[in-house]
Amino acid sequence: MKLATLRNGTRNGKLVIVSRDLRSCIDVATLQMALDAWSDFNPVMQRISDDLNAGKSLGAMPFDPKSAMAPLPRAYQFLDGSFYLPHTELMSKWRNMPVPSVFFQEPMVYQGCSDPLLGACDDMVAGPDEWGLDFEAEVAVVMKDTPAGTTREQASDCVALVMLCNDISLRGLIPHELSKEFGFVQSKPPSAFSPVAVTPDELGAAWDGNLLHRPILATYNGAGFGCANAGKDAQFGFRDLIAHVTKTRRLGAGAILGSGTISNSDRTTGSSCLAERRAIETIEHGAPKSPWMKAGDRIEIEMLDDEGCSIFGKIDQRVVKAM
């Protein structure tokens, strides 16, 4: 089943079930309402989804990703991890620090901004140049009610939905903020999400309950920038992250968890953020050449199925100047 939230002038938007080909959709309620009573809503919505995909729905209307808010336009929690070793290696190099040994022992995770969450085609707003605006292509999951003390083995049953994320970062503000030890606040403004969130069954064998084994395609200003496989080079996955964060809290329905920037050790797969490319340029040429994002830039983030069709719809954002 594929779900999206359309703009309707309210803060929570209007939930629609989207056809597998992303061409049509049909009304339901709000996604938070559905998640709050998921075991009731899920089978009903699945039947509507099956009819929609079979072309049997009378109420179907065309689906326009530009009308989509984030699948959850505001959430009660966004815990963003950092699964991928090649990303951490490059970011540590950028900060002239070793990879922290704790990275190999347990998931890295911070609590990010969960209100607002941006729609897939919402603008990114550029502040001063020295803030260092960057994108980050990630996989994210939306949780069902998940009790405290959930084990790795129980964790994947608690995932309701999978989606893509552009975890927007202000690189210029990160080193100072991390040195405060209290985590990212100013350096992580609201992030954007794919137009469509999908139930794990839509992903077939590509989703193993821990990682999504497909390339995430980042296209920057019209040129291919990265195609790292989200199933490779991860030190930890969602199962580990869920067990880690539920050690001392339950997760309410609708909590979002993120993978961190997807990155592969095979450099021919490119990068999922500018900071990595700049770190590689520094290693190879002594200094970064690529500038941070500026007004007019465009980032597209997408994932394709075996037939080359978009699974989640495309994150497609342009950078505009702050007014």
Added chain:
Amino acid sequence: MKLATLRNGTRNGKLVIVSRDLRSCIDVATLQMALDAWSDFNPVMQRISDDLNAGKSLGAMPFDPKSAMAPLPRAYQFLDGSFYLPHTELMSKWRNMPVPSVFFQEPMVYQGCSDPLLGACDDMVAGPDEWGLDFEAEVAVVMKDTPAGTTREQASDCVALVMLCNDISLRGLIPHELSKEFGFVQSKPPSAFSPVAVTPDELGAAWDGNLLHRPILATYNGAGFGCANAGKDAQFGFRDLIAHVTKTRRLGAGAILGSGTISNSDRTTGSSCLAERRAIETIEHGAPKSPWMKAGDRIEIEMLDDEGCSIFGKIDQRVVKAM
């Protein structure tokens, strides 16, 4: 106006307006709904509140704080600051570190767990002893819609409600987690809030738009433990914190901001958490004597007005063993 949220079997509870003396209340909607359209709801609710306080409400029923959930049982954001220098001095001493110079330059703030938020009389759950369960008496505010780039001068107009908080901490997990630089996650389980949230006008001159100039009374196992004045010894206040966090994000209606543990340089005011008392014991006797909280312990947190009446109702929690 004073507001509370009563248990009614739903996740968001039922909003009631509470009389000034905390004895009676009357139904409205949910607090998030009211905050989402605050400029519409506020004057209507204020009239109902005025009638209730004048004893003119037909629909009034007795108010029982034990029925209260947190005023917002789940919120889209909880940004917890650390305003008070004496607390930071003692916590730095505990960790054998100097007070970070950044503490004097800008607000310290991390993003905490905002789903669930505990009711004032909900139990605290004790995990393993080495987690080091502790309470922290704080002041918190609930925001109206607050745009990105809000200045200090504009900030206090964006505060909708004020309440008290027990920011529950797992001291044993903090040093390791802070060393990861990504902020508190496991070490800050869900916090508890006073039964009642009040509009700033209820606080008179004690609320200056930045700090609440009254003692916060912490009673531990029936004995006075702290009475630090929340208006004293603060390096920063809510105005500063709002300007700081809105540098790169807007705050949606219902975002909660916290003051951090209230602490005065005058040691005769006691402490608002066990960690401070243990740090003082270490300074005075070479080692801490007070144990962390354990099953059966009780913490009460309250603030009184000039007549000795409770402003927010009492946070009154007992510690139970994890099942």
